Amino acid sequence: MSGIENDDANPQLTRIAARDAIKARQILINAAQDGPIAPDKTSHAQLVEKIKAALKAITKEGNKTLEMRAVTQYRNGGTIIEMLTEEDAKYLKQSENKEEFIKHLDPKATFKERAYPVIIQFAPLTFDPDDIEQIRELERENNWEQETITMARWVKPPNKRTNHQQVAHIMLTMKDPKSANDGIRNGVTLNQARLQMKKNKREPIRCAKCQNYGHIARECLSHHDTCANC
Template sequence: MRAVTQFKQGSMIIEMTTKEAATFIHSNPGTKDELVRNLDPDATFKERSYPLIVPFTPVSYNPTDVESTRQLESENGWNNGTILSTRWVKPAEKRSSSQKVAHLMITFTEPQTANLAIRDGITIDHLLLWPKKNRHEPLRCAKCQHFGHIARECIAHGDTCANCGNNHRTSDCLTKDKFFCTACNTDDHASWSCDCPSFIQKCEDTDKRYPDNTLPYFPTDEEWTHATTPSKPPPYKKMPPTTFPNNELHQQRLDDYSTRNEGNRDNSDRAPTRRAAPTRGTRLPSRGFAPS
């Protein structure tokens, strides 16, 4: 054992000297239980998980059904028990009545299967979907709408609406055309907006604190999992309109043009007159004959 890190909430991280030692503890339940008992009789061992977000999943899928989870593993060729849990990102009771798809979170027990799902896609009810790694994002309090903590740790005396900024719960808001951002102190957008400048700045700070946010895969021994996400491109700028030099061109009708130029025509422009046909019995010179 190399080090033990203790957190405020009471949890701890145990760092082993070698990878083989960590693998040995993971693969031997008896050794794992004995280690936990020596640390604290009430402690539990929490396995590391690898969550993915699957956008546009049909709402007909039931994430709380164990049989549906086992069917999902079988449909994608994964081992039984590969999926640790599945749940909807947004509670089902908050959907609209006409909603057909939603975002699903699938948590895997091993990074290899999660990486293959990101690279090759996931099949749910014969529909191919493309998941992405669940990135670390800044915390925003659902009570006071400020960043850095959650509602149960908030010391504010009352609720602040994420839509209009008034002193009531967001779920009780009846305002549809008024927005206010508590973090920015402006009425340009709501506190939940993804275009909020404060939220964007917090995301950039979070990416610096969690460098794996720039990795689309969970890093393993395989080299292709170390690929990085391209940097954000600059915003699109509309090109200025193209200007052409003015050559004093004027539009005119064809009948005006023919009338104006009719007097300027010379005889060379006129159609040739047809020669009168010779009378019957008149002999014409043959080719090569020069009359005297």
């Protein structure tokens, strides 16, 4: 999985940092097939102009203009917008701003957050991953931004625990690769206990033809191959 480090390898930190910097500037959008920015309803040039117009509609402090660096749209409607700066991307991802942006770009389109699944090992069973306040406290304890954790659950269902079990693994889905990488490198604290965190090795299904997730090549509807590196 791109975006967070593999704890079993010796990562090339410069390459990872550069890749993460690009991802931090990116906005992910799904365009509806019957929407105005669907792949078969707009050219690349027209899509660029629509995005620029929608960005101009967002008011930023000091009347600064939000600017994008590049845009890529796939045949399934998936659209990646790379902003000029990480600051612009974070600003656009704020709830009120992304709603305004979508309203001007395509009301049928939806924002997507990148997902970075990790596992906290041997967490005490006194922690409740279903308790949102405990999740927010976990974020505060590790200096993560609020709502960095988008999902939390025990890896093994509670009804399969042994009678004397006191710890278990927790699976987290995070939306910030930097926080995920920091936790993998340095560990995390949970209720003042230092615990280890690792990358979840179960990779999502990815099509070798179009490079999108959720299906395999023999089920792909794309008419063209897409380079996995580009």
